[in-house]
Amino acid sequence: MRYKMFYNNEKFKKIKVTNRFKSRNEALKQRQIYVYCPPELEKTIGQIVEDYSFDMVVNDYTITDFNKKVVCHYQASDLTKEQRHYLVVATELGAWVEPLVSYLDSRLGYTEVKLLHSSFFLHQKAFSILSTKRTQLAKRSIDIISAFLLSLVAFPIGLITALFIKFESPGPVFYKQKRTGQYNVEFEVIKFRSMRNDAEKSGAQWAAKNDARVTKVGNIIRKTRIDELPQIINIFKGEMSIVGPRPEREVFIDELEKEIPYYRFRHAVKPGVTGLAQVSYPYGASINDAIWKHKYDLFYIKHHSAYLDIKILFKTVKVVLFGMGR
Template sequence: MINVEKHSTKEFTPEVHFIGSAQRFKSKKQVLNQDVIYVYCPIHRELEIGRIIEDYSFDIVINDYSLCDLHGKIICHFESASLEAEQRQFLVKATELGAWVEPLVSYLDSRLRYTEVRLLHSGYFLHQKAFSILSTKRTQLAKRVIDIASALLLLFFTLPIGLIAALAIKLESRGPIFYRQKRTGQYNVEFEVIKFRSMSTDAEHGGAQWATKNDARVTRVGNFIRKTRVDELPQVINILKGEMSIVGPRPEREVFITDLEREIPYYRFRHAVKPGVTGLAQVSYPYGASVDDAVWKHKYDIYYIKHHSMWLDIKVLFITVKVVLFGMGR
């Protein structure tokens, strides 16, 4: 349910006694499980926000400045800099009187575990210190060390599998064992990604095409190595060369990026980090090859960049191993 309240500019004086912040909520989990949240935004953004969040499992009340009992309420604000002084004071007062007050996008990040990219504006990306993976050299160095160590371990343990895959590819069809394709990486620099060939050699004789779930161009061996992610193993070379990371947004082709950035807000921001062999989007969203699918994957990619941590990388790697072992390729 979405309730859009009539905007009011009257003085806001909620009549409720102050309750200390320690007594507001027992845990963040309680904050994220509320049935109703209250959203405050410029009046001209009400309908837009309503359309974006209408499918959520919790109720949303927009711009209800008549709310008096603020204790225990979830108060989210959107573009608060565009609100009038009295309206901003209402949000400050809500904090004083026991409400949980947080930017809407940040709250949805925590609750949904992805970023609602349709609510993003340039200001979201201009606080670089909020993106530790971009602003902290120690984090970048640690990630690079983990990348090199992971690539060497992967190479050591999967070399027999790679040799068997190479032999099977060669026996099944004519053509090269490896497939090289230009992808766009960090800072929009193109590089050649290396994979085991999983398609026939004339797969794109008619031009660049989206790969689909049951793609007729995929060979029998290719179908198996795709499901088990064996086709990605040669990308350890890209990792060692510093072109890719073990975890990050999957690299895309420039021909598709040009189209996608027309449809998806801030799509190229994913290039602020190195692309990954696996990523949060790959383990969180099923296989897809459409603009809608790209939008959903972008939600997870932006969330990953914003909330990157070593723990998140480990979690993604753990899920990826499960996918490989049980053949649930995405």
Template sequence: MDMKIEESVQSNAFEVKPVNRIKSKGKALTQNIIYVYCPAGKEAEIADIVKDYDFDIVVNDYELENYDKKVICHYESSSLNKQQRGFLVKATELGAWVEPLVSYLDTRLGYTEVHLLHSGYFLHQKAFSILSTKRTQLAKRVIDLLAAAILSLIALPVCLITAIAIKVESKGPILYRQKRVGQYNDEFEVIKFRSMCTDAEKSGAQWAIKNDSRVTKVGKFIRKTRIDELPQIINILKGEMSIIGPRPEREVFISDLEKSIPYYRFRHAVKPGVTGLAQVSYPYGASIEDAVWKHKYDIYYIKHHSTFLDIKILLKTVKVVLFGAGR
């Protein structure tokens, strides 16, 4: 920061007396302009990420003279110098709405901008109730077991019909087992109704794609309605999966995806789910870009998990099953 900006930090921030303050998070989320303060060299990176938002940002304006109804976000504030951090503190004292950029965007967008993440985001474990609160973990397990028991009773006739249909249409096993990566990077065998022909991966591991020719006629229907996931009730009862969480992926794909997607393995801090926020929020896709978007929702879910959010995802999943949306 040059001398001119440094003088602005030292003078302007102390002279301003705001009149109209933002008094609620709701008001902060409706502002058309937000002010972002970050280390030098990060300006272009932030501007590129937020360029398609429906609001504007102003980066590192230390000559700001009026904090009336101002939203001020900081990014990597630990790397700012003393005067810059002092500017943010004084802005808070004078009534501006001040918070970390990632947390502000989380709430406003409903997903996490993973390209803005840095290690500090993950090192405050107490901020992740799903990771640090035993009561939350116990409640989630109880919900899993109750949901699995209820699903088992409701889904039994559907499972019997599905098993017969699979057997009639094509040769091969009714159930399909495949190694996936679960909580703490431990591998387990996910169980599904077989939806593809038996030699689907004779040429090696492949991402499933829309209108995949390897999918059988029965398979298309059970994948669209999520019926193929019902045998994962067994995985839930065994404690390998949860009803809701990031979808488990195969190690061969994870090793590739983590090269392009920041902190991709953090999804393994929790149990994988039969359904999840990404599945009910983002359409079917099988590209790196699609994986990035799903990761945005998965990280958001881990950070902001609540029983209410789980119920909301369950209701949206029911809508997917009934109307064949998604996937």
């Protein structure tokens, strides 16, 4: 292995640290990063390279000057003792060293699901939303306050919406549907009806853009998210959060988890009325769209904070006002 050329000689000792990164932000802007992983995973990393605007140099153990270099590792526990020591030396000599998944999280703003493996989920303390009681209480407080304030606006809008729904098409004003929530427990999500009353007479179907089953009023309330307002009730009941992954139907989850690694992990938290995926990714109803939304949902769970919740809420207001996304 090329690494052994340097392991026992004096070259590392002669290298001086002269130019470290001044901030994480600087490390996130590098056009080239160095990635170290088990040899059998090089192809996987190589496929990821095609997706991004920066280069990844994989398993180059000839590097001795680590000034202003980003060094990322992937499944480092499967590296040899010598290879792991190389990464330690890189840290000592000024490199910016961190796991590849966390580096890409920060650089891309979403979690690359192609790189996920079980150890990512086994460090529960890394997910403050799952392990810290104070964080959970703060989130519940934001939910209750947001739901109360939103209900003041939602009540008059809801009355007008209900009248228009009744005038346009026969059927109930509200639409209840079983969705899978936290810990895989099903609950009934409440929405204003936006489709014809017989929309699923042929069985469950993916909603699609320009769906013929959607009524004229339904089209408006879906674009502006008004159809989601009755979910304030789900928030007060503790079944949903104001921000989180959108709840999905079990029939679709069974299909999606065959294609998307760790898809059910989104159920570790309460589903949300709005979420990072909804304000970051345009409307879509394909498997590929579901994969992209899952990337944002996992990022949200991993990096949750009160600040991120508030940021998503403000973005949601922008979506509602300008009718963007879904």
